[in-house]
Amino acid sequence: MPLTSIVMATHHMKSTHFDNFDIDDKANEVACRIVASDTELEKRMKFETRDIMKVRERLAEYDCIFLVALVGMYKEDKVKILRHIRKYMKEGSFLLVRSAKGSRAFLYPVIQEHDLLGFELLTIFHPNQWRTQEYISLGAGFK
Numbered sequence: 001m002p003l004t005s006i007v008m009a010t011h012h013m014k015s016t017h018f019d020n021f022d023i024d025d026k027a028n029e030v031a032c033r034i035v036a037s038d039t040e041l042e043k044r045m046k047f048e049t050r051d052i053m054k055v056r057e058r059l060a061e062y063d064c065i066f067l068v069a070l071v072g073m074y075k076e077d078k079v080k081i082l083r084h085i086r087k088y089m090k091e092g093s094f095l096l097v098r099s100a101k102g103s104r105a106f107l108y109p110v111i112q113e114h115d116l117l118g119f120e121l122l123t124i125f126h127p128n129q130w131r132t133q134e135y136i137s138l139g140a141g142f143k
């Protein structure tokens with residue numbers, strides 16, 4: 001479920017267009033069906049089946065990139081993905097990394113400040129309202 005995009009598009013970035021990359025075609029199919037239930041949202045959401053490690057110059061088109069929790073199941077994969085994004089994203093753009101806290105760390109890789117090599121850490125946010133998901137979000141930009 002493209003939860004991050006849905007929450008951001010519905011509550012915060014109400015006119016922004018979102019390109020969602022997922023390596024799994026089936027996940028994109030389900031995501032498309034979920035979003036299709038809201039006509040306005042559907043117009044602003046695109047889904048593409050791609051391994052994010054193979055998306056290169058395209059990453060420079062975005063002002064903001066969200067890296068959600070399970071893109072990179074293990075810490076080493078996640079750090080490689082962070083380096084890849086850092087290499088291709090445009091200067092002055094922002095990266096929001098979903099990480100985990102508390103017992104959720106058993107399920108999701110935990111990203112710490114020292115993993116954000118080449119980024120400037122702008123903020124760490126603990127969204128208390130999402131009680132079911134003890135995520136933290138790290139906002140980072142170029143130095």
Ligand SMILES: C[S@@+](CC[C@H](N)C(=O)[O-])C[C@H]1O[C@@H](n2cnc3c(N)ncnc32)[C@H](O)[C@@H]1O
Pocket residue numbers: 001002003004005021022023024027050051052053068069070071072073
């Ligand atoms: C739990 S889902 C993401 C939805 C998330 N809950 C959110 O907030 O948007 C994690 C997705 O990451 C995808 N994924 C894992 N590795 C990836 C990669 N290298 N490139 C693109 N997508 C990947 C998986 O196929 C899976 O559908």
